[in-house]
Amino acid sequence: MKKIILIIALTITSYSVSFGQVDENYVKTLKTMFKVTGSEETYSTVIKQMFTMFKEQYSNVEEKTWVELEKEFQKTSINDLVRMLAPVYVKYLNQEELQELIDFYSSPVGKKIAQSTPLITQESMQIGQEWGKKIGEEFVQKMKKKGY
Structure with a gap:
């Protein structure tokens, strides 16, 4: 140790x-x-x-x-x-x-954004993952349609 x-x-x-x-x-x-x-x-x-x-x-x-x-x-x-x-x-x-x-x-708005940023980031990451998954699925479908 x-x-x-x-x-x-x-x-x-x-x-x-x-x-x-x-x-x-x-x-x-x-x-x-x-x-x-x-x-x-x-x-x-x-x-x-x-x-x-x-x-x-x-x-x-x-x-x-x-x-x-x-x-x-x-x-x-x-x-x-x-x-x-x-x-x-x-x-x-x-x-x-x-x-x-x-x-x-x-300032009051600065304090609010500092307190909110971790929560905004967490929620945004979840949405971003869903968005990325959707794009990935769409990409795969388009590639299949093109014969790949």
């Missing part, structure tokens, strides 16, 4: 070092944007899901250890992820634009 934690920690550290340096104020602003858009909560959910899988693989680990590890990873891995993503965001959005997004997502 200690080896796995060490490997994960080293991997995160190596990724953090390999990405370009971004101004610390930009990183802080980006983290705030992730918070107000709901992205931080999404990432937190992903970490919880990962720990659920880890618990299945390492069922002999005490619950106390899991609680400690998850708490630690929730805190550090979100910060690491923000630092890793910052070089990508800085290519497309400057500090002022991030602040404008924060201002929007802090």
Whole structure:
């Protein structure tokens, strides 16, 4: 177990070092944007899901250890992820634009879209699957009519 934690920690550290340096104020602003858009909560959910899988693989680990590890990873891995993503965001959005997004997502309509987006995405994915299935079926029928 200690080896796995060490490997994960080293991997995160190596990724953090390999990405370009971004101004610390930009990183802080980006983290705030992730918070107000709901992205931080999404990432937190992903970490919880990962720990659920880890618990299945390492069922002999005490619950106390899991609680400690998850708490630690929730805190550090979100910060690491923000630092890793910052070089990508800085290519497309400057500090002022991030602040404008924060201002929007802090408004009533921004909060509503941030809260609604996961539900909209989930429902849209279901509709998209049905749509894709329909197109696939139509395609197969047309190909059969053409003799393929």
